Amino acid sequence: xxxxxLVGGGLLSAVALGLxxxxxxxxxxxxxxGATVLVALLGLLREMGLAPIRLPxxxxxxxxxxxxxxxxxxxxxxxxxxGTGVRTYLSASAPYVLAVAVLLAGQRLHVAVLAGLxxxxxxxxxxxxxxxxxxAADWDTRLQARLRGITVLAAAxxxxxLALLTP
Amino acid sequence: xxxVQPSARPGRAPAPRRWATDPLAPVLLLTPAAVLASAQASAxxxxxxxGLAGYTLSGSV
Numbered sequence: 353x354x355x356x357x358l359v360g361g362g363l364l365s366a367v368a369l370g371l372x373x374x375x376x377x378x379x380x381x382x383x384x385x386g387a388t389v390l391v392a393l394l395g396l397l398r399e400m401g402l403a404p405i406r407l408p409x410x411x412x413x414x415x416x417x418x419x420x421x422x423x424x425x426x427x428x429x430x431x432x433x434x435g436t437g438v439r440t441y442l443s444a445s446a447p448y449v450l451a452v453a454v455l456l457a458g459q460r461l462h463v464a465v466l467a468g469l470x471x472x473x474x475x476x477x478x479x480x481x482x483x484x485x486x487x488a489a490d491w492d493t494r495l496q497a498r499l500r501g502i503t504v505l506a507a508a509x510x511x512x513x514l515a516l517l518t519p
Numbered sequence: 520x521x522x523v524q525p526s527a528r529p530g531r532a533p534a535p536r537r538w539a540t541d542p543l544a545p546v547l548l549l550t551p552a553a554v555l556a557s558a559q560a561s562a563x564x565x566x567x568x569x570g571l572a573g574y575t576l577s578g579s580v
Binding site: 449453486 | 579
């Protein structure tokens with residue numbers, strides 16, 4: 353249920369952005385493309401520590417008691433809140449870049465749906481991989497050691513991919 | 520004979536499992552896939568970018 357919640361939350365946020373993207377339809381595609389690539393570049397520079405940009409985030413965690421009331425509903429709610437990307441901490445730049453890209457370039461709803469499903473699946477990969485590793489403590493240690501590499505590499509990939517998606 | 524595999528140390532999974540579940544693995548898979556998909560203007564690019572964005576929040580709860 354946790355994974356279902358993660359994917360559902362990601363889908364909801366992305367579809368909301370996809371619907372809002374219609375507001376930017378009058379802006380020439382070249383400008384929207386340029387703005388998307390610029391934001392992706394800023395995201396990469398931020399992850400590399402070269403652009404100290406403070407990004408808005410909801411500085412809260414999902415309360416632990418949601419799991420105590422009902423395990424199934426709690427797991428669903430926990431996952432959903434994390435999956436939306438707006439209810440808890442956001443430590444990396446890539447989700448912001450994705451949101452801007454969907455908002456500016458996502459005039460087709462299937463783009464938003466795919467981005468949302470991917471986002472939820474990406475969030476779900478963490479607990480699934482951790483469980484599959486068999487030794488959670490060791491996996492946590494390795495994650496801490498690789499987290500900076502993960503965020504920098506992902507930001508670079510987003511910049512390259514969005515730059516290649518010419519209007 | 521202790522029955523312990525040579526590659527397994529206390530508190531660590533055997534090496535093949537450790538590599539397959541390495542925290543960096545999803546990014547190493549999705550990065551070239553996203554770039555290749557975008558070069559072909561595939562709509563799947565968006566799913567891969569979403570996956571990358573979601574996975575970067577691994578340290579956040």
